[in-house]
Amino acid sequence: MKLYNTLTRKVENFKPAGDTVKIYTCGPTVYNFPHIGNYAAYAYWDLLVRCLKLNSYNVKRVLNLTDVGHLTSDADDGEDKLEKGARLEGKTPFEIADFYAKVYLDNYKKMEFLPADVIARATDYIPEDMEAVDLMTKNGYTYETRDGVYFDTAKFPEYADFARLDLEGLKAGARVGFSSEKRNVSDFAVWKFIQPGENHAMRWDYLGRPGYPGWHLECATIIHKELGEPIDIHTGGIDHIPIHHTNEIAETYAAYGTKLARFWLHCDFITIDGQKISKSLGNTYTLSDLESRGFSPMDYKMWLLSGHYQGTRNFTFESLEAAKNRRANWRERIALCYQKPVESDEGNFTRVLEAVNNNLNSAEACAIIDNAKLTLNDWRQIDELFGLRLISDTHDVSDEVYNLIHERDVARANKDFARSDEIRNELIKRGIALNDTPNGAVWYYAN
Numbered sequence: 001m002k003l004y005n006t007l008t009r010k011v012e013n014f015k016p017a018g019d020t021v022k023i024y025t026c027g028p029t030v031y032n033f034p035h036i037g038n039y040a041a042y043a044y045w046d047l048l049v050r051c052l053k054l055n056s057y058n059v060k061r062v063l064n065l066t067d068v069g070h071l072t073s074d075a076d077d078g079e080d081k082l083e084k085g086a087r088l089e090g091k092t093p094f095e096i097a098d099f100y101a102k103v104y105l106d107n108y109k110k111m112e113f114l115p116a117d118v119i120a121r122a123t124d125y126i127p128e129d130m131e132a133v134d135l136m137t138k139n140g141y142t143y144e145t146r147d148g149v150y151f152d153t154a155k156f157p158e159y160a161d162f163a164r165l166d167l168e169g170l171k172a173g174a175r176v177g178f179s180s181e182k183r184n185v186s187d188f189a190v191w192k193f194i195q196p197g198e199n200h201a202m203r204w205d206y207l208g209r210p211g212y213p214g215w216h217l218e219c220a221t222i223i224h225k226e227l228g229e230p231i232d233i234h235t236g237g238i239d240h241i242p243i244h245h246t247n248e249i250a251e252t253y254a255a256y257g258t259k260l261a262r263f264w265l266h267c268d269f270i271t272i273d274g275q276k277i278s279k280s281l282g283n284t285y286t287l288s289d290l291e292s293r294g295f296s297p298m299d300y301k302m303w304l305l306s307g308h309y310q311g312t313r314n315f316t317f318e319s320l321e322a323a324k325n326r327r328a329n330w331r332e333r334i335a336l337c338y339q340k341p342v343e344s345d346e347g348n349f350t351r352v353l354e355a356v357n358n359n360l361n362s363a364e365a366c367a368i369i370d371n372a373k374l375t376l377n378d379w380r381q382i383d384e385l386f387g388l389r390l391i392s393d394t395h396d397v398s399d400e401v402y403n404l405i406h407e408r409d410v411a412r413a414n415k416d417f418a419r420s421d422e423i424r425n426e427l428i429k430r431g432i433a434l435n436d437t438p439n440g441a442v443w444y445y446a447n
């Protein structure tokens with residue numbers, strides 16, 4: 001397999017270091033309903049895992065859920081997103097976390113994403129966080145301010161390397177009147193202290209005062225405990241590169257003296273009608289919004305897979321309609337395969353897999369599928385690769401329905417069109433659509 005590695009800014013040949021591919025995915029902050037853009041990354045990383053498995057690799061995948069410490073800015077300003085959610089909804093941050101973690105995992109299932117081997121909640125790793133802060137301090141990488149324990153980025157000479165950061169430029173661009181006690185603009189909190197009178201319900205005693213972990217630390221400690229670094233592949237969105245992943249790398253090195261990951265994969269952002277997704281523009285569509293407009297989560301996944309993870313994708317309802325039609329067309333071809341098996345020894349699934357092996361080029365894979373002669377066995381493997389419920393949504397009808405379809409074929413052959421129309425209507429009532437093609441009638445679920 002070939003994958004683009006953010007670390008080297010090159011497409012490289014991928015091989016795991018050991019006999020299992022160790023993958024970590026930065027998951028969501030569970031404080032509100034995810035919008036469709038948030039599923040982009042998970043769809044592409046699901047494709048990555050499925051592709052690795054089809055290439056016969058063992059995979060161990062860890063996904064985290066951030067339920068503490070992620071402030072409204074990715075740096076150290078603003079309110080904790082969970083505390084803010086709690087304030088807005090009149091609940092505790094723990095209730096907020098439980099509720100939105102469930103929403104997320106329910107939707108994860110609806111999107112047919114393979115379950116992660118470990119789903120790690122940040123608040124379950126607080127002792128490990130404290131231990132990591134102790135180690136960073138012992139190794140001379142931290143200093144204390146009134147506000148928390150900070151990472152001194154000047155002590156880690158490679159700090160700027162991963163994101164190709166321009167630290168001088170950052171310094172010059174720092175806000176006028178920058179009054180924090182931070183030594184360098186790029187320094188960040190590894191642990192935050194809760195000030196007297198400050199309302200922060202998630203709190204743990206450490207260093208003699210109440211506090212909570214800085215956002216990035218959870219990923220470093222979860223990886224250290226659940227996978228052991230260096231892991232093979234670390235994934236996230238491109239927004240993670242300059243702060244979150246840069247800081248995870250620094251913390252891991254400072255605490256454990258190790259490199260965090262061998263390959264880093266980042267996906268680009270989705271825009272909607274050419275604009276960024278934001279509350280103020282009113283375009284934060286959720287999966288349910290798409291469903292209420294007649295599109296299934298699988299149609300949206302088809303839309304995501306029709307493009308490349310590294311391109312900025314522009315979402316429109318017209319393009320979603322096209323994806324829905326593409327999936328319907330594939331299912332129609334599968335239905336046809338069941339009725340009149342396609343014979344082929346062209347090995348077309350191999351071509352599909354090769355496209356995805358080439359830095360997850362799912363767009364090209366889709367184009368190959370559109371034009372290739374495919375057997376039922378090819379389709380089965382395509383379903384394994386894409387997780388689009390192509391087969392199961394197409395071919396799990398009851399015997400009764402199957403007999404009706406057959407009876408209609410016979411009626412048509414006998415030119416008994418009254419009976420064949422009657423059966424068609426009966427099938428529609430059961431959600432089965434029929435399409436009379438030159439090759440005979442094919443059927444599929446009408447949704």
Ligand code: AMP
Binds near residue numbers: 271
């Ligand atoms: P948030 O919960 O807002 O921090 O978003 C979680 C993650 O979803 C972000 O860190 C991004 O990597 C990803 N994300 C957010 N918006 C988009 C978007 N428009 N397109 C693709 N990914 C996104």
Ligand code: ZN
Binds near residue numbers: 025027219244248
């Ligand atoms: Zn992370």
